[in-house]
Amino acid sequence: MNVITVPSSLDDQSFEQVLEQLAPLAPDDRILLDARNTTWASPYGLTALLTLAQTRLVKPQFYAPEKDDTSSYWSRAKFFDYAADLFEVLGRVPARGPERESGTLLEVTPVSKSDDVHKVVERIQAKASQIITNNLHLESRAVMGFAMALSEACQNIVEHAGRGGWVAVQNYNYRRRMGRHVVQIAVCDAGVGIRQSLESGNRRPLTDRWDDGVALETAVIQGMSRFPDFGRGQGFKGIRGYLRKWKGKLAVRSGTARVADVPPWDDDVVRRDHLAPMPGTQLFIMIPEEVDR
Amino acid sequence: MTMPHIIDVCAVLRSAVNQDYGNLVTRDTGMAVRHQIERELAANREGGITSLDFSSIGLMDYSCADEVVAKLLVLLQNDDLTRGGYVVFRGIGEEHLELVESVLKHHGLALVCVCDDGNPRLIGRVSEAERRAWDMVRIRGTACPADLADEFGFGEDFVAEVLGELSRRRLVVRRGDSGFVALDAADMVQ
Known part of the structure; x- marks a missing residue:
């Protein structure tokens, strides 16, 4: 059994540690993801864990967090509802108790078809409006763009992934880390990934260099889709435009590369290549509270 | 004077997807809505003016706007479903105008929209x-x-x-x- 240690704080950055441990292993190697010492996970962390399980040929084992607060939050976020099918779950999994205020805008939710996207948007509408105007202090028209960005992000799964994925949305008060509220959206799938998606539609640009990083830039920055229709590929453009307006961040990972639209408040790098491989596409969005009012 | 021909886009949406949705999201949904609008336009009288009423629509995303607005306009200009008729868009809220305008500009299209103040506006390229x-x-x-x-x-x-x-x-x-x-x-x- 290969033990993969899940970091104590699991987000889009620290998830790379999980993938680095996994990289030398074959897809059919037996693995145990040990999250006993994990005390915090972002929506990206939770959805990426489920996505990772989908990529394994042998059902992996998963040790649940030992800390009660952590495991009960993961339970309320519905992580264990889906983990039960994808992992052999070890350790104590608390029953999902009564709903309580946790900042969860959308629990971990599967997305595989157009109807799922409708349900996600309908469910999040009222709560998003309240959090975006009251916590993030953005103008009310930002709510519309938020739902649009969420919808377009989820549609990437429906239109391109070739298999179902996951979405989750959470509001945080990052007082210590950033000094403000933020909303995070994670949309992860273990599908074909952006490079293969473009190749399947013969949309690979005529260039000598062709790898996951170039494919990501072609899709995310240049708005190329595997479909030749002129109106396609505008989803990322819409998401990026919305995030630029509200100083938000977008990071998209696919295969062995990651590109990001980095706002002034963040010090992330714009593009990373030669990362540990991960099938599919994983998307991370963060919208911060407006503090310059 | 004849009665103006009005198509309630929200009613078309609900009929097209057979669900009680109020948001124009996803490309599949947009395609289904556009096909139904195309049928209604084709059934309208020759040379008439049709109002597409978006006032009951909650949210709209790029993909759906591309299908419902842009592709419909391309068909109107090229195939002319209305047999010499015209389409006016109504009830597109301020919060959606930017998105619709962006989609129109991408395609080099324009439309006439009667906004909340009742005044017609020309939006697009x-x-x-x-x-x-x-x-x-x-x-x-x-x-x-x-x-x-x-x-x-x-x-x-x-x-x-x-x-x-x-x-x-x-x-x-x-x-x-x-x-x-x-x-x-x-x-x-x-």
């Missing part, structure tokens, strides 16, 4: 001359090139060419040999 000519026709209700040439500052032929292009793009109604009518005015006097 139009030349400066087209916008001026459209505004002049809108203010007058109806005009011919000779009426506008002086104010325009160019010759009658140039104005006729601009108005002809607006008519081809279904942004003003051509009446007779040289008359042009604003879409909202034409709606009232049918």
Whole structure:
């Protein structure tokens, strides 16, 4: 059994540690993801864990967090509802108790078809409006763009992934880390990934260099889709435009590369290549509270 | 006067997806809604004006706007589902205008939209001359090139060419040999 240690704080950055441990292993190697010492996970962390399980040929084992607060939050976020099918779950999994205020805008939710996207948007509408105007202090028209960005992000799964994925949305008060509220959206799938998606539609640009990083830039920055229709590929453009307006961040990972639209408040790098491989596409969005009012 | 032909886009949405949804999201949904609108437009009288009413729509995303608005306009210009008819968009809220305009500009399209204040607006990609000519026709209700040439500052032929292009793009109604009518005015006097 290969033990993969899940970091104590699991987000889009620290998830790379999980993938680095996994990289030398074959897809059919037996693995145990040990999250006993994990005390915090972002929506990206939770959805990426489920996505990772989908990529394994042998059902992996998963040790649940030992800390009660952590495991009960993961339970309320519905992580264990889906983990039960994808992992052999070890350790104590608390029953999902009564709903309580946790900042969860959308629990971990599967997305595989157009109807799922409708349900996600309908469910999040009222709560998003309240959090975006009251916590993030953005103008009310930002709510519309938020739902649009969420919808377009989820549609990437429906239109391109070739298999179902996951979405989750959470509001945080990052007082210590950033000094403000933020909303995070994670949309992860273990599908074909952006490079293969473009190749399947013969949309690979005529260039000598062709790898996951170039494919990501072609899709995310240049708005190329595997479909030749002129109106396609505008989803990322819409998401990026919305995030630029509200100083938000977008990071998209696919295969062995990651590109990001980095706002002034963040010090992330714009593009990373030669990362540990991960099938599919994983998307991370963060919208911060407006503090310059 | 005939009754204006109005298509409630929210009702079409609910019928097309057979669910009680109020948001125009996803490309699949947009395609289903557009196909139903196409059928309704084709069944409308020849040369008529149809209002597409978006006022009960909650949210809209790029993919759906691309299907419902942009692809519909391309069909109207090229295949002319309305057999010489016109389409006016109504009830597109301020919060959606930016998104719709972005989709239209991407395709080089334009539409006439009657906004919340009741005034028609030309949104999308139009030349400066087209916008001026459209505004002049809108203010007058109806005009011919000779009426506008002086104010325009160019010759009658140039104005006729601009108005002809607006008519081809279904942004003003051509009446007779040289008359042009604003879409909202034409709606009232049918």
